[in-house]
Structures are given as C-alpha cells and as structure tokens.
Amino acid sequence: MNLRNPWPVLPIVAGLASGLLTGCGTESGDAGADGSGVVVGMSDDILSTDPASGYDPGSWLLFNNVFQSLLGFPKGATEPQPDAAESCGFADTGTKVYRCTLREGLKFSNGDPLTSKDVKFSFDRMLRINDPDGPAIMFPTLEKVSTPDRRTVVFELNTPDATFPSKIASGAGSIVDHREYDADGLREDGEAVGSGPYRLDSFANDRAVFSVNEHYKGSAETKNSGVTLEFFHGDQNALKKAVQDAEVDIAYRGLTAEAINDIDRADDGTGGVEIVEGSSAEVQHLVFNMDDPVAGKLGVRRAIAHLIDRDALVRDVHQGTASPLYSIVPAGIGGHNTAFFDTYGARPSKAEAAAALEEEGITGKVKLTLWSTPSRYGPATDQELKAIAGQLNASGLFDADVESVPFAQYEKDIAAGKYGVYVKGWVPDYPDADNFTGPFFGEGNVLDNNYDGGRITDSLLPRTAAQSDRSATDEEFGRIQDIVAEDIPVLPVWQAKQYAVVRDGVYGLEYCLDASTVFRFWELSKA
Numbered sequence: 001m002n003l004r005n006p007w008p009v010l011p012i013v014a015g016l017a018s019g020l021l022t023g024c025g026t027e028s029g030d031a032g033a034d035g036s037g038v039v040v041g042m043s044d045d046i047l048s049t050d051p052a053s054g055y056d057p058g059s060w061l062l063f064n065n066v067f068q069s070l071l072g073f074p075k076g077a078t079e080p081q082p083d084a085a086e087s088c089g090f091a092d093t094g095t096k097v098y099r100c101t102l103r104e105g106l107k108f109s110n111g112d113p114l115t116s117k118d119v120k121f122s123f124d125r126m127l128r129i130n131d132p133d134g135p136a137i138m139f140p141t142l143e144k145v146s147t148p149d150r151r152t153v154v155f156e157l158n159t160p161d162a163t164f165p166s167k168i169a170s171g172a173g174s175i176v177d178h179r180e181y182d183a184d185g186l187r188e189d190g191e192a193v194g195s196g197p198y199r200l201d202s203f204a205n206d207r208a209v210f211s212v213n214e215h216y217k218g219s220a221e222t223k224n225s226g227v228t229l230e231f232f233h234g235d236q237n238a239l240k241k242a243v244q245d246a247e248v249d250i251a252y253r254g255l256t257a258e259a260i261n262d263i264d265r266a267d268d269g270t271g272g273v274e275i276v277e278g279s280s281a282e283v284q285h286l287v288f289n290m291d292d293p294v295a296g297k298l299g300v301r302r303a304i305a306h307l308i309d310r311d312a313l314v315r316d317v318h319q320g321t322a323s324p325l326y327s328i329v330p331a332g333i334g335g336h337n338t339a340f341f342d343t344y345g346a347r348p349s350k351a352e353a354a355a356a357l358e359e360e361g362i363t364g365k366v367k368l369t370l371w372s373t374p375s376r377y378g379p380a381t382d383q384e385l386k387a388i389a390g391q392l393n394a395s396g397l398f399d400a401d402v403e404s405v406p407f408a409q410y411e412k413d414i415a416a417g418k419y420g421v422y423v424k425g426w427v428p429d430y431p432d433a434d435n436f437t438g439p440f441f442g443e444g445n446v447l448d449n450n451y452d453g454g455r456i457t458d459s460l461l462p463r464t465a466a467q468s469d470r471s472a473t474d475e476e477f478g479r480i481q482d483i484v485a486e487d488i489p490v491l492p493v494w495q496a497k498q499y500a501v502v503r504d505g506v507y508g509l510e511y512c513l514d515a516s517t518v519f520r521f522w523e524l525s526k527a
Contacts, residue, residue, distance in 0.1 A: 036526040038506060041230040041242050043254025043375075049203060050187040051174035052126040053134045057253070057427055057517070058231075060171035065210065065227075065521045066109075067174035067194035070100045070119065070153070071165055073516040074219055075523060078431055080169035083218045084114070084195065086151075088165060095160040095468055102151045107215035108177045109199035116147035121178035123155075128184060135172035137439070137446070138429060141465070160466035166430035197222050197522045206231050210521065223508060223525040234375045243273065243501050249526060250509060251501040252519070256379045263501055274502050278513020281330050282496035283436070284377060284425045286370075286388070288489055291450040294368060295420035299360025301488040303353035304421075305344045307395050308388060314494060317384045322494040327481045328436050330495040332515060334470055335433035335477030339485035340492055350395045357397060368392070368400045370421050373410040377425035384493075385423060414448050424490075431515045433477040434464060440490065451489035456480050 044061075048054030051063050064072075070088060071080035082088060088100040106114035123145050130136045141161040146154045157164065167173065180193040190203040197220045198210040211226040230248055232239040240259045243251040244266060255263075260275065267273050286304070288295045295301065310324035323331070326341035344352075357366065372385040385402045392398035405413070413419055424447060428435045438461055439446045441453030460480050464473040484490065498513040505527035512519045 036224060037226045037228060038224050038250065038521075038524045038526050039228045039230060039248045040250045040252050040524075041232055041239050041248035042252040043232050043234050043236065043239060043379075045231055045233060046203070046208060046229075047133070048186070049190055049192040049200065050181075051122070051135070051171060051176060052129045053131045053186050054171075055133055055135050060517070061229075061519045062192065062200070062208070063171035063174045063194075064196070064518050065198045066192050066196045066200050066213075067171075067176065068106075068114075068196045068216075068218055069169055069171075069173035069175065070102075071169035071173070072219065073169055073430075073518050075511040075514070075520060077516070080165045080430075081219065083169075083220075084119075084175060090468065091154070095162045095164070095466060096157045098155040098157070098164055100153045100155075102153070103217055104151070106195055106217055108180075108193050108195045109213045109215055110177065110180070110193055111215060112177050112179055112193075114175065114177070114195050115150040116153045117150070118178050119153045119175055120145045120147050121181075121183065122173075122175045125176070125181065125183050126172070129186060131186065135170075135429070137444070138167050138170075138172050159462065162465060162468045162470065163430070163432050163434045166432055166435075170429045172429060196220075198227065201226075206233075220520070220522040222522040224521070227521045227524065234379075236379055243503065246272075246503055249503045249506045250524075253500075254379060255501065260499065260501065272504060274504065276500050276502055276509045276513065278498040278500075278510060279332060279515050280496045280498040280513070281333055281428045281431060281436075281515040281517070282425065282498075283325055283328075283330050284423065284493045284496075285328070286491040286493060287422050287424050287447050287449050288491070289417060289420050289422075289449050290452070290489060291417060292420035294366065297360050297362070298488070299356045299358075299362060300366055300368075301491070302344075302356035303366070303397060304392065305340065305488055305491055306349045306353040306356060307392055307397070308491065308493070309348050309391050310493060311346065312391070313384055313387055317380050317387055318494065321497050321499070323497065325492040325495040328440065328484050328490060328492055329433045329477060329481055330436065333428075333431060333433050333436065335474045335481075337478045337481050339478075339481040343485045348391065348395070350397065353395060353397055365397060365399045368398055368421060369419075370400060370402045370423075371410070371413075371419040372402055372404040372423055373407045374404050376407040376410070377423055381423060388493075417448075417450070427517050428515070429517075432470060433473065434461070437461065437477065437480050438465075447490065449489055451487070453483075453489070455483055 044058035046058040047056045048059045068084040070085040072083035085100040086103045091097040091099045141157040143158040144156040177193045192200045197216045199213045201209045208229040242248045326338040329336045370385045382404045389400040392400040441456045464476045467473045507525045508523040511523035
C-alpha cells in the first residue's frame with residue numbers, strides 16, 4: 001500500500017466537545033428519504049477510478065460505492081458480510097481455500113451480466129498489473145482463482161490467511177466488467193463500470209456525479225437519488241465557506257480545528273449546521289530509516305521515544321481531538337496493547353533519553369532532520385513535526401529541524417532512502433490487527449524503512465494468519481507490538497477521531513464514520 005493519505009478528519013477544539021453529535025438524524029425516522037440528492041465536499045482528490053490502481057481514501061470512497069465486492073462491511077458490522085456473494089466460506093480447515101457463490105441475476109451498471117468470470121478477471125488483472133499505487137500488495141497469499149461454474153469462485157492461497165475475507169471485502173476486492181477493462185493496462189478515461197449501489201455519471205477535476213444504479217443487487221438500500229462530490233484540493237477555507245454557505249450539504253475531510261471552531265461560533269446555535277463525530281482507526285507514525293547513519297542507531301530512536309510528548313501534541317496541535325497512540329495497533333482493534341506506554345511511559349524523560357544516547361556512545365547533540373509533507377497526512381502535519389522537533393531540542397540533547405516537501409517528491413525520496421526520520425499515516429483497509437502489522441514488515445514493506453522484521457514475519461504473522469478465531473490471535477499480536485516497541489522501526493504518535501460538518505436536514509452521516517473506513521453514500525438522505 002502507498003499509505004492511503006490518512007489524516008485526522010476535521011479536528012475540533014476541546015471546548016467544542018459539548019456540542020458534538022454522534023447521531024445526526026438517527027432518531028428522525030425516514031426524514032429525507034424522499035430521494036433528494038446529497039452534495040459532499042472534501043479536500044481529498046480521487047486519484048484513480050480504476051480499482052487496480054487507486055489506493056487512497058478518495059479513490060476507495062468511489063470504489064466502495066460504484067463497485068461491488070463479494071463481501072462488504074454494512075453499517076455496524078465488524079465482520080465482512082455477503083454483498084455480491086450469496087455466501088462465502090473457507091472450504092478447508094487450514095484457511096487456504098476460500099469459496100464464494102454469487103447472487104443470482106447480478107448486473108453491472110451498463111446492464112452486462114456479472115458472473116464468476118468477472119470476479120476472476122478482476123483479481124487476475126489487479127495482480128498482473130501490480131500497479132505500485134494499487135492494492136495488489138494486499139494479496140501475497142493469493143495463488144490462483146478458479147471458476148467451476150458461472151456462480152462459483154474459488155480462491156486458492158499459498159499459505160493460510162484467515163484475514164482473506166476482510167481483504168476481499170475492501171475496495172481491493174472491487175469487481176470490474178471484463179468487457180470494459182483491459183486485462184493488462186489501467187483505465188485512464190475517468191470512467192468506471194461497476195455493479196455497486198451507484199453509477200459514476202461524470203468525473204472531472206472539481207466534481208464527480210453519482211446516480212443510483214438501477215441494476216444493483218446487494219445488501220445496501222439507497223436513501224437518496226444520487227450524490228455529488230465536490231473536490232476542494234486541500235483548500236480548507238473554500239471547503240469551510242462552502243458548507244457555511246450551504247453550497248455543500250456535508251464537509252467530510254480536511255477542515256482544521258480552527259475552521260471547525262469558526263463554523264460552530266458562526267452558527268451560534270441557530271441550527272444551520274451540526275458536527276458529527278465518528279470512530280476511526282486512522283493512525284500516524286514517525287518512521288525511522290534503519291539504514292540511516294543517525295536514525296539507524298537504536299539509542300537515537302530510544303531517546304526520541306523517551307522525549308516525545310503525545311499529550312502536548314494532541315492538546316496543542318490537534319486541540320484535544322486525536323488520541324495519543326502507544327502502539328502500532330490502535331485502540332478499538334482486537335489485539336491492541338500499550339507497548340510504547342509500558343516501555344517508555346507517557347511523560348518525557350530527559351534522563352532516560354540521555355542514558356539511551358550514552359549507551360550508544362553519543363555524547364554531543366544529535367543533529368536530525370524530521371521530514372514532512374504539508375497536507376497528505378493532514379492539514380497540521382508540518383505544525384506537528386515542528387512541535388516534535390521543539391520537544392527534542394528542548395531537552396538539550398538534539399539539534400532537530402523540519403523539512404517539508406511536496407508529496408510526489410516525498411515518496412520518491414523515501415523510496416531512495418534519503419530521509420532518516422519521516423512521517424507516515426495509515427488508514428486501515430479492514431478492521432483487523434493484521435492490517436496494522438503485516439504491511440509494515442518484511443521485504444517490500446510499505447514504510448520503505450529497511451527494517452528486518454524477521455521475528456515478526458517468519459513466525460508471528462503466519463501464526464495469526466492461520467487463526468480463523470481472530471480473538472485467539474491477541475497474544476501473538478501483543479508480542480509483535482512488544483517487539484516493535486523494543487526495535488522502534490516506527491514510533492506511534494496519534495490515533496484520529498472522525499468529524500464532519502453537516503447541514504440541517506441531512507441524515508445518516510453517522511453511518512459513514514466508523515473504523516471500517518467505508519463512506520456509505522446509500523445511508524445519506526436529505527429532507
């Protein structure tokens with residue numbers, strides 16, 4: 001994964017907490033179920049309309065609504081449920097053969113029938129193209145897809161993988177029409193043909209328009225006549241103005257804490273807008289290049305772990321909305337522990353940091369650059385990295401500064417090993433501890449930090465992958481988190497909360513803000 005530009009959605013000042021709503025319109029019956037269209041504004045762009053390529057929040061928002069997967073995550077579900085499939089299950093006790101039976105009568109939005117041939121084509125195509133900005137990296141265990149008949153799909157895995165159902169329930173499992181897509185190349189015309197609840201009518205630089213797909217057959221029930229996405233390309237002021245002026249019904253991603261507070265004050269209880277809070281498993285880490293001559297030294301990483309003040313960052317930068325994160329698996333996900341809290345504590349310790357550097361043989365100040373990118377991981381990323389540098393420098397043990405570069409160059413430089421310490425965010429593909437561990441370790445890991453996770457990848461992750469009872473994996477995932485706290489290839493910083501601003505008379509937004517990261521167009525309605 002190219003780390004799907006996660007960031008804390010709409011941070012809010014602490015004083016606003018009393019005004020937060022967690023169920024906008026929930027108790028209002030069918031208000032707005034007249035089929036009116038809904039306009040959603042967001043700062044994210046949609047980087048691809050082709051599921052073999054896009055691996056970012058904007059693109060997956062499109063995939064989750066335009067394409068069907070065999071399974072999906074309906075509102076409130078933490079386990080994948082059938083969607084294009086009538087049923088799915090492991091055909092063996094070793095979780096290496098997974099079989100699905102399709103619903104009868106499935107069609108794409110253009111009227112073409114959807115059969116097992118399309119499912120096989122979609123997975124084979126994604127793996128064959130293996131786009132560096134695509135989700136093929138999620139399927140290292142997928143060996144072969146076969147189709148015994150037009151409604152049956154069989155996935156053969158090279159190793160046991162109990163998380164496979166969750167993987168195919170994500171945007172990575174999107175089914176495309178084999179008649180409409182090149183088996184060997186990406187679609188670049190900005191169009192999309194899927195079998196999901198919505199069809200993509202038009203896609204342009206500033207707007208995407210979706211209407212209800214009359215051919216859809218699955219678990220979702222649409223409550224509007226369509227959705228329009230307005231793209232603000234990181235312009236927070238324009239997004240703020242749009243929701244205040246009722247040019248959009250919902251502001252979904254990208255507003256700062258100050259902007260939200262301004263909106264709340266301007267509304268002054270008149271009832272024009274409401275702020276909706278949802279759960280989130282988005283996280284942010286500092287990443288260390290293990291081959292770097294400075295950051296590659298364990299004593300330096302341990303000193304940083306002893307000096308970082310997450311509470312101050314959450315208070316001063318994110319203004320009380322994100323939560324301090326003390327492990328790579330966030331709170332709310334099975335197997336979570338607090339390995340970094342247990343090892344380094346919550347309060348900064350200059351003495352412990354100095355001892356870590358002394359043990360490494362370092363006596364002078366450590367000169368260090370923290371690398372950032374201005375908006376990809378949130379509007380306050382640069383501010384946060386400067387605050388972290390300030391914390392390090394205040395100890396007298398570091399001489400740290402911050403460099404911020406555009407994201408395209410940032411990714412190239414990381415891949416080339418030019419940075420010692422850099423920031424990365426993560427939006428989960430599915431709500432399982434595997435998705436916060438597996439992608440980060442081993443050859444080709446998405447962090448590009450040269451960490452040898454042998455103890456993790458050789459035994460612990462394979463054991464968790466073979467366990468169909470996910471609650472039985474807590475011990476192994478706990479050990480993985482403990483190892484990461486010992487080695488510190490990454491340093492967890494915060495876990496996001498989700499917020500959005502919604503105009504009065506718009507309902508169902510709370511069903512779009514949960515740890516599954518699925519923004520469900522079909523749950524939105526408008527009076």
